Amino acid sequence: MNRIVVLTGAGISAESGVPTFRGADGLWEGHDIEDVATPEGFERDPDLVQAFYDARRRAVASVLPNAAHRALARLEGAIGDDLLVVTQNVDDLHERAGSRNLVHMHGELRRALCLACGSRPDWDADLIDRPACRECGERMLRPDVVWFGEMPYELDRIEQAVVACDVFVSIGTSGEVYPAAGYVALAAAFGARTVELNLEASDPAVPFDDARVGPATVLVPEWVE
Ligand code: BJW
Numbered sequence: 001m002n003r004i005v006v007l008t009g010a011g012i013s014a015e016s017g018v019p020t021f022r023g024a025d026g027l028w029e030g031h032d033i034e035d036v037a038t039p040e041g042f043e044r045d046p047d048l049v050q051a052f053y054d055a056r057r058r059a060v061a062s063v064l065p066n067a068a069h070r071a072l073a074r075l076e077g078a079i080g081d082d083l084l085v086v087t088q089n090v091d092d093l094h095e096r097a098g099s100r101n102l103v104h105m106h107g108e109l110r111r112a113l114c115l116a117c118g119s120r121p122d123w124d125a126d127l128i129d130r131p132a133c134r135e136c137g138e139r140m141l142r143p144d145v146v147w148f149g150e151m152p153y154e155l156d157r158i159e160q161a162v163v164a165c166d167v168f169v170s171i172g173t174s175g176e177v178y179p180a181a182g183y184v185a186l187a188a189a190f191g192a193r194t195v196e197l198n199l200e201a202s203d204p205a206v207p208f209d210d211a212r213v214g215p216a217t218v219l220v221p222e223w224v225e
Contacts, residue, residue, distance in 0.1 A: 004079070005158075005165040005192075006072060007183055008087045008094070011172020011199055012216045017063045018091055022174055037147045046142075050128035053143040056090075057109045057124065065097035068171065068220035073098030075224045084161045088173060088180050090145050105152040105180065111144035120144050152179065163190040169223070171197045172216050175206060184208060197223060 010020035021028055028036075035041040035048065042049045076083045076099055085102045087094055090109045094102050107113075112123035116138035123141070125131060130139045146152045162168065168187035175181040188194050188207050196208040197219040212219050 003161070003165045004075075004083045004167045004169065005161050005183075005187065006083065006085045006169045006171060007173060007180060008072075008085060008089060008171045009173025009180075010089060012068050012087075012220070013063075013066075013089055013091055013093050014172065014199075015068070015215060015217045016066045016093055018060060018089075018093075020172075020174075022176065033148070037145075038149060039147055042142060042147070047128060050126075050143070053109065053145070054126040054128050057126075060091040060093075060109055061124070063091075063093070065093040066217050068216035069093045069097035069099070071221040071224040076101055084158075084165075086158050086161070086180075086183075088177070103154045103158055105146070105154060105158060107143070107145035107153060109143065109145070112141040113144040114138065115140040115142060155179065158183070159186070162187050162192075165190075165192050167195065168192045169195045169197065170208070171220060172199070175202055195223070 014020050031052065036052045072085055081101050083101060085094055085099050087102065087104055088106045090107055092108065092110055110122060110124055111120050112127060113120055114133040114136060117133060117136035119133060119135040121134050127141055127143060131141060132139050133141055162183050163186060165187060168184060170184055184194050184206055194208045196202060196211040197216060198213060199215055201211060201213050
C-alpha cells in the first residue's frame with residue numbers, strides 16, 4: 001500500500017484566479033487580517049466580515065478548477081482512498097475537479113455555521129442579508145470558516161493520516177499557518193518521503209526531501225503522471 005497525503009494551500013487555486021493570502025496582490029490587501037479573519041473582528045464588525053466572505057463566495061463561483069486540481073482527482077481515481085487531500089482552502093475547486101477523499105481543515109465558503117444551534121448548512125446565498133438558519137430559525141449565521149484562534153476541522157483524522165502515510169506532498173502553501181505548517185515535520189518524523197511543489201522555494205529549514213519550484217498547473221500533473 002502506498003498511502004499519500006497531499007496538503008494544499010492557496011497556491012493550487014491561484015491559476016484558477018483565486019488570489020493567495022500573502023502574495024503581492026494578496027487577498028488581505030485593503031483588509032487587516034485581524035478585521036476579517038478573527039472571531040474578534042467578526043464581533044466588532046459582522047457586516048464587514050459577511051460582505052468580505054460574500055464577495056469571495058461570488059468570486060469562487062465564477063472560476064474553474066485547473067490542471068492541478070484535476071490531476072489530484074485523477075490520482076484518486078487511480079488509487080482510491082490511499083490518497084487523502086487535506087486542503088486549507090475554503091473554495092470548492094477540489095470537489096468540482098472530482099476529489100472525494102478530501103478534508104477542508106479551514107472550513108468551506110459554501111457552508112454557513114449557525115452560532116445558535118451549531119449546524120453547518122450548505123449555503124450559497126449572501127450572509128450579509130442575515131438569513132435565518134434552516135435548522136433553528138435564528139438569524140445567527142456566520143461563514144463556516146476557521147479563523148485565527150479557532151480549532152481547525154478534523155484534526156484527529158488528518159494527524160492519523162499524516163503519521164501513517166508513505167508520501168507527504170505540500171502544494172502551494174507558504175507554511176506560515178499552524179497546525180498545517182507542522183505536518184511536514186510530523187510526516188518526516190514518522191518516516192514519510194516529503195515533497196514540496198511551490199511557485200517559490202520555501203523556508204530551507206523545512207525538511208522536504210524533494211522541493212520542486214514552479215506553477216502548480218505544471219508541477220502537479222508532472223508529479224501525478
Ligand atoms: C503557488 C502558486 C502557483 C502561489 N503554483 N504555488 C505562534 C506559533 C505557532 C502558531 C501560532 C502562533 N501564534 C498563533 C498561532 C496559531 C495560528 C497561527 O498559525 N498563526 C500564524 C500566523 C503564526 N493558527 C491558528 O490560530 C489555527 N488554530 C489553532 O492553532 O488552533 C489551536 C490548536 C492548538 C493545537 C493544535 C491544533 C490547533 C487556525 C488557523 C486558521 C487559518 N485561517 C485562514 C483563513 C481561513 C478562512 C479564509 O480563507 O478566509 O486560513 S488564514 C489563511 O492562511 C487561510 C489559509 O488556509 C491559511 C494558509 O495560507 P496559504 O494557503 O499557505 O496561502 P499563502 O498566501 O500564505 O501562500 C500561498 C503559497 O502559494 C505561497 O507559498 C506561494 O509561493 C504559492 N503559490 N501561486 C504553486 N501558481
